[in-house]
Amino acid sequence: MENIIYMDHAATTPVDPEVLEAMEPWLREQFGNPTTLYSLGLVAHGAMEQARTSIAERLGAKPEEIHFTSGGTESDNWAVKGIADALQNKGKHLITSTIEHHAILEPMEFLEKRGYEVTRVPVDSTGLVDPEEVRGAIRPDTILISIMHANNEVGTIEPISEIGAIAREAGVTFHTDAVQTVGKIAMDVEALNVDALSLSGHKLYGPKGIGALYIRNRVRVTPLMHGGAQERRRRAGTHNVPGIIGLAKALELATDRMAEESVRERGLRDRLWAGLQERIPDIALNGHPTLRLDNTLNFRVEGIEGEAMILCLDMNLIGVSSGSACTTGSLEPSHVLLAMGIPAEYAHGSLRLTLGHSNSDLDIDYFLDTFPGVVSRLRDMSPVYNKPVA
């Protein structure tokens, strides 16, 4: 298999070699179940609790507030369904935004069909949620607000601390999907004013199949997974010890490298965007110009379609993602771009690039050399793009 220039780190990331090394013993000779009472189990249990503490420290949380799950989707499902269920005697109104990941939107819709009411707060043209809109949506029967920390498609970073403060003032439980920010932005659950927070291992160079849900002490959440007594009887299932060790190691490495890596990726990303704007007419940024993840570049290309761009780039060994309908698997393009007021035809012609560890200046150069040709080719083929190509 040939090496591709991978620019889709928001979709997933490779496991860091140091993470794999840390995980290995727990896949081999240290295979114990942490709830068993003999040495093999006790050793696994010790390592797991160390991992829990390590993760908690990096989030400004207490160890017992960290609960391991199978990933971001489970954490999101648990937060929404678990909190809604636990507090249903207080009310059945939920607030979220129009640009959340499907792992939040789908559970919300699921609850809507079961007698809950959901208010979906809109975003502006850059993808920002206005805290005042959230405040305005709060009712006496509101029991949960869930707003993502940063959007996975356009990278816009939401004002979580402000929204959290508003939620706290109103006595409403506040959850954030931080799947795209943990490991990229320094975070502290106190500073963020959150009661619950989701994270996922494979977005930060950890393994797939592991994540966590931070739940502030005294916040009530009904379990999603019933069975054994793991995670203080809140999330049943034999612990994925290798995954847990991997997650902790990945977060440790990401935190250590965070300052340097974010500057590096931002530099590459900004050079890429500047270079594209010089070389290709009729393209525009989707997202906030500054309040945006350092590695994310989502832009629309007039007159052509997203999947076709992905295929052409793949032919040139470059891997990226798109907001077109063909890639969402439905007839609608990205709900995030549409929520930002981007017309459907532009949403269909949008590309998302998310840089990461493996990307270098050479990758940027290669993309800048290759992509204009892709655009010309597809614009020649397009029945709607009429302007002369640069």
Add this chain to the structure above:
Amino acid sequence: MYSEAVMDHFRNPRNMGVIENADGVGEVGNPTCGDMMRITIKVKEDRLDDVKFQTLGCGAAVATSSMVTEMAIGKTLEEAEDISNKSVAESLGGLPPQKMHCSNLAADGLHEAIKDYRARHSGEPATT
């Protein structure tokens, strides 16, 4: 996801472009859907002498429009009207189920172009 035939047509599209002073023009789809084709045809003695396509759309959209032009050139108008979405998809070795709707556009585009030609020439004696 795509067959070799689809990727071949995507990489090397046949008959891409516009016929100047076309005898018929068919346009289907729209940019709002992310899928649009313009087919232009040249007709000589009731046969498709030339067919060209322009497409805004995914891999399947490009491949099906390219394939339909290849299937249509040289055929009589009646034969071309018989080209179906299914036959286009079959000629490409099949399409993933979620992409079948893309194949609809290609055959429809060709039929629209022929319809346009017929509308322009209605009232003329039929050629033998």
